[in-house]
Amino acid sequence: MRKKVTAVLLLFILAVFGLWWWHAGKKVPAAVSPVVPSEKLHVTASGYVAYTLLKQIGGDRLEISMLVPPGTEPHSFEPTPGSIIAVSESDLFVYVSPRVEPWVKDILRGITGVNTLEAGPCLKDQDPHVWMTPYGALDMAKRIEKALSKTDPAGKTYYSERYKQFEQEIKALHDAFGRDLADCQSRAVVHVGHLAFGNLAHTYGLEFRALTGTSHQGEHSVQKLADLVRFIRKNKVQAVFTEEMVASDLADTVAQETNVRVLPLYTVEEVSKTDFDSGVTYGDYMRRNLHNLKEGLKCRV
Ligand SMILES: [Zn+2]
Structure with a gap:
């Protein structure tokens, strides 16, 4: 009985081996790495x-x-x-x-x-x-x-x-x-930069004053700076806002004349190398903007 089982087992192993041999011998085309389009x-x-x-x-x-x-x-x-x-x-x-x-x-x-x-x-x-x-x-x-x-x-x-x-x-x-901009000491956003924040100011009931137009090519004339200084004094504005791509010495000049703080606002369209590398998002920039507006306008939250 045992011999019979061994013989069957042997035959089975031979059959499996033979099958493998037959398959291995078949002319299977060499594996070609398919041209997978980049998934991205x-x-x-x-x-x-x-x-x-x-x-x-x-x-x-x-x-x-x-x-x-x-x-x-x-x-x-x-x-x-x-x-x-x-x-x-x-x-x-x-x-x-x-x-x-x-x-x-x-x-x-x-x-x-x-x-x-x-x-x-x-x-x-x-x-x-x-x-x-x-x-x-x-x-x-x-x-x-x-x-x-x-x-x-x-x-x-x-x-x-x-x-x-x-x-x-x-x-x-x-x-x-x-919520955070509902109750502020000042509602005037004085911006030493281009007219990028008009929509934001309008949506949340703020008054927006910028030094230049909607592009960066406006003239930073002394007359325009003087107008801003007059506006700041008249309206008891507490801070001026600036942006990364506009030379901050303009904002500093206005701030020194009026003794107010300088705080940055972010347009999102301009990104520093540091922010780009760290993957700062739209939401991150807008939260920074809200934080600085609350500071500059002295909002009570
Ligand atoms: Zn712009």
Whole structure:
């Protein structure tokens, strides 16, 4: 009996071995590593507003390039041939609007067959810094979510989930701005920089005074500085606000004349190298803005 079992076992082993031998001998085509397209969608952002909102909605599914480098002023940026090549090789190009980035028109003329999205369109007489209110940024995020889902249908649920998370953050941000800026000693935001905060001030009932226009090319004339100084004295303003890309000596001059504090406000469209490397988000910048507005306007919360 035992011999019979051993023989059966032996036959079984031989059969298995034979089968393996037969398979191994067959001419199986050599394994070729399949050409797997990169799983990440290649997206180019004009500047940091488009970049940070794309990251917010697209997360790990995106490989994002940014045309305006950190530390560079976005309104008067001049694209290079490399900018056009980067956009041409993208699956999607996202910019804010030609009002904010006039140079985008040159890029759009130079490319064909690339999906493009104007994420922050605005009316002719509107302040083009539409993302400077939380719900303005949410509108942009919605357009970005739709464009990403269209370009990359496999990621539709992922993008939609991330949009919903961002929507929650925006609601909380809007509530915080409304609550924290409700009762302040001063409602005048004097800004030694360009007119980027008009939408924000209007939304939360603040008065906004800026040194220059909606681009960075306004003149910093002595007359304009004198007007600001007069306004600060007359309205008992406690602080002047400035921005990273405008030389702070202008703000310092105004502050010394009037003996008030200087506090930064962030436009999001301008990002320092440090903030870019540490991945500062739209929400982070807006929370910094709220903190500094509360300080400068002496709000009671
Ligand atoms: Zn601007």
